[in-house]
Amino acid sequence: MYARLRTPPAGKAAAAPGGRGALATITPDTVRAAAAEVRTGRTVTLASPIETAPAPDNPHPAGHRLTSPPEAEAEGAGLHFATDHFGMDVHGDAQSHLDALCHVVYGGTLHGGIPATTVTADGASALSVELARDGIVGRGVLFDIPRLRGVPWLEPGDHVTADDLRAAEDAQRVRVGAGDILLVRVGHRRRRIETGPWDAARARAGLHPEAVEFLAERQVAVLGGDGNNDTAPSPTEGVDFPVHVLAIHALGIHLMDYLQFEDLAPLCEQEGRWSFLCVVAPLRLPAATGSPVNPIAIL
Structure with missing residues (x-):
């Protein structure tokens, strides 16, 4: 069915041209409901550590250096400040990041039919990551697909189908709804830790495109994965x-x-629940196509 790319039935999930896209499904009511998910007050990061060393999946690692104080001055008398400089390729295959709606150009347009010419070398004048400047706060739902299948991870090239997503709902006794932040684990990070990095640009597990129909049906606000999602x-x-x-x-x-x-x-397994408050705070980069992120789950 997806041998040629076909837009899934959007239904109520379709956003008006431009606007905030599916973030519009997050409302004050959904945020208040998500806050009620907090029971134990435990917090956990969903981000991978930023890596500064080259690897097969990270040929252009983040750059980090201390800019001051010089070593000769650090132990001297008086006040000194240690300062840093960071630089990174946001859309790589190793660093945790958020894709803005201007990140994907298809058929000469962005989401909502906005012309691709709004993205230039000077930045994006429409649909940049600035749309999420106030943060993304909602109910997070984690689907653990390797747990569902009884394996530690999905092998590169394997697909998560819409049937897998529905089966995870049943097995984990949770239902995805409008405005949710859906997180799909394929075990990419665990495989990378245990077997070492590989060229993820050529081989990785992710969602089958037919699974996007599930996102449309349920009016998911944000999709997150431990791989590339594709x-x-x-x-x-x-x-x-x-x-x-x-x-x-x-x-x-x-x-x-x-x-x-x-x-x-493991915390979800221990507590016997797979939903929680999720807070995502991208950097204020007004014309950027994405941002590094450190999403936090609060159980």
Whole structure:
């Protein structure tokens, strides 16, 4: 069905051209309801550590250096400040990041039919990560697909289907609804820790594009994965990132790539619940196509 890329039935999930995309499904009422998910007050990061060393999946690692004080001055008398400089490729295959709605250009347009010419070398004048400047706060739901299948991780190239998502709902006794932040674990980070990095651009587990219909039906606000969310190799001829195209371009769903759920999943298992308050705070980068993020789950 997806041999050629086909936009899923959007229904109520479709956003008006431009606007905030699927973030519009997050309302004061959904935020208040999400706050009620907090029971134990435990907090856990969903971000991978920022890496500064090259690896097969990270050929352009983040750069970090201390800019002051010089070593000769550090032990001297008086006041000194230690300061840093960071630089990173936001849309890499190792660092946790949020994709803005201007990140995907398809057929010469962005989400909502906005012309691709709004993205230039000077930045994006529409649909930048600034749409999320006030933060993304909602009910997070974690689907642990390796747990569902009884394996430690999905092997590169494997797909998470819509049937997998529905089966995870049943097995974990939780239902995804409008305005939720859906997090799908494929075990990418655990595999990377235990077997070492590999070229994830060529081979990785992710969602099958047909699974995006589930996101549309349930009016998901944000999708996050511990991989790229897209499978490689792509199952869609001529389109390398069909999930990105369908979720971001067609439905206006912000994506979070390369998170890690190895701290969260055991807590969910221990507490016997897979929903929680989730807080995502991207940097204020007014013309950027994405941002590093450190999402926090609060149980």
